[in-house]
Amino acid sequence: MARFSADVYQNEFLPDGGTDVHAIVTVACTEAGVAGQGGQGDAGEIIIVDTSGSMGHAGMEAAKQAATVALGQIVDGTWFAVVAGNHRAYLAYPTVQSGPGMVRMNAQTRAMAGRAIASFRPDGGTAIGSWLLLTRDLFGSVPGLAQKHAVLLTDGENHNESEVQLDAAIQRATGVFQCDCRGVGVAWKVSEVRKIAQALLGTVDIIPHPNQMAAVFAELMQASMARGVAEARLRVWAPQGSQVLFVRQVAPTVEELTGRGTPVNDLTRDFPTGSWADESRDYHVAVRLAARALGQEQLAARVQVVVRDEVQAQALVKAQWSADELLTTRINPEVAHYTGQTELAEAIQEGLAAKAVGDEGTATLRLGRAVQLAAATGNEEATTRLRKVVEVEDEGTGTVRLKREVDRADEMALDTASTKTTRIRS
Template identity: 60%
Template structure:
């Protein structure tokens, strides 16, 4: 059985008149992988592969290899299906006139691997149709405890309107989780990130088609290890307080604020998705009515819950003081994750401005990103930024846009922007 622990990192001391309390809450899960191995037929997996014409002969061939690699990682007893997508979506396996799943066993695995060898590149791209097809499959197995999909695309969503994709994403939110991957340099990171974010999954770049199989294997292996299907982060704040935001800040940045579900007038629940044996950090900010120096108050109770059962709890506190030595301290976890969130936004804004031809704005934003990465000692992000800008002075963020930039380097920087470095205790 999975076990959770929770711990809060903060500076609880507020100066006279201050109202805002910030804390990083670290949640650790153990035993979830063992629970996954014992779950039997409690999970459902859907593999969605882009088979549009832009995939070409090599892309389709490697897409079939990737699907095969994922199929090999699905545990026996798991419900599964394979969907091919272009401007339409259809179920490749199990082949049937209505949506449904097969139960993984050696015979069905072999049959599915044979079916994906029949992928053919043709048509356009309509990812909303693919998502809705996956939703229909998952609806046929309502009793499965965990529902997960892998979605692969190589291009932009050109064969349906933005509103159609938005509607499809909204229809699938809460129905299943999805890890999304783009291969090559013709897909749009923002578009695919929007799908992954809504479906509590990840987005990343696969530079070359021959790298798809290893990525699919890794994704499916990770999914098979998740023995907790769904957990919520619950935040209680006292009467008169306001929860400003709740964000996951490690291992990826994800703003959960707008996904709040009211548990009671003082408590909101935020979805965190499925868990394996892992650790995640959340940034919680609460605004309190200011109190007099010397007074203290519980600012928040942050809990991790499965269903209605609370698994672990951390307390966020506030104490008003006129001691500058206490109130001026900046908690390192809060400071560094705040900086990483600003870094991600600067990168994304800078790349968007560059794509729109607003070079001055792009230079300013990417220069700020270089400055933040330098201050944090984030050598990996600095290296990625160097492929997009020439750095004259990292401390001041003085940069020049490179005249020639590989599209894959820009996309790699964009997808990496939401991956954070873990802040140690």
């Protein structure tokens, strides 16, 4: 049975008139088990493969191999399906006209699905929203699925449907299933695919070369099968008269959860975290209180991990008003670290967006700030990726020059990795 723990890192002391409390809550899960075998219900997996004409022969062959490899990682007994998508979506396997659109994995169904994948041919355009809607319907066709996860591969922009149509499809899929998204090559749009992944509690990344797809898909499916906890929620209580400023995941990636809270009662909201393996994640919780007199104490927030409406772990965020400046001005290192990491993600994305529209001044300023933040927070991966896009003159001051010749894949890799964070150095 899975075990959860929760720990708080904060400076609880506020100055006279102080109102805002910040805390990092580290949640850890152990003994998560295997997807679909933890007593919460069955697991479902759907592999979504771009079969548009832009994939070409070589890309399509690599995608077919990757999808077949992913099939091999799905645990027997798991419900699964394969979706092929171009300017429309179709159910490649199982071949059914009614009833459940998924079947349980075993040696026979794995082989049949592999034969269906082998028949894929590149043709047509790209309408990712239709792929998401079919995936949503397929998961809905199997009653009692507790864990619903998909992997999505695309190589191009969503040309065959409007942004409004895609946004509507994302909205309909949100809360129904999780989806890890990967783009192969450099013709797809990072912001478009990131929007899907973030809404569906998944990840986004680039696969620079088709021959890397199989290894990536194997890793994605192995990770999904290791998530033995189908779904957990972060339950945040704050006292009467307070305001929860934000709740966001800050490790291993930055994910904004504030707008996703659902009310439990007048003082409590649940925030989705998706499925869990043996892992730990950090959350930044910020609450605004009414100021109290010096010497008074107050519980600022109660943060709980909830699985199937049962509390698995709890952490308390506290506030105490003090006239001692040595206490009130102390900076909590965890809070400072993740504040910097969140700003780093924003600086990278804003800098690349400015560069894309030819605003070199803003691009230089924001990417320079990103270099400064990456160095200060010890994010070596971000530093390495940034140096492929800018010439660094001084890390400490964030003085950089834009490189004139940049590999498009390097730029996209920096963009997709912008939300990845590093934990505080000991």
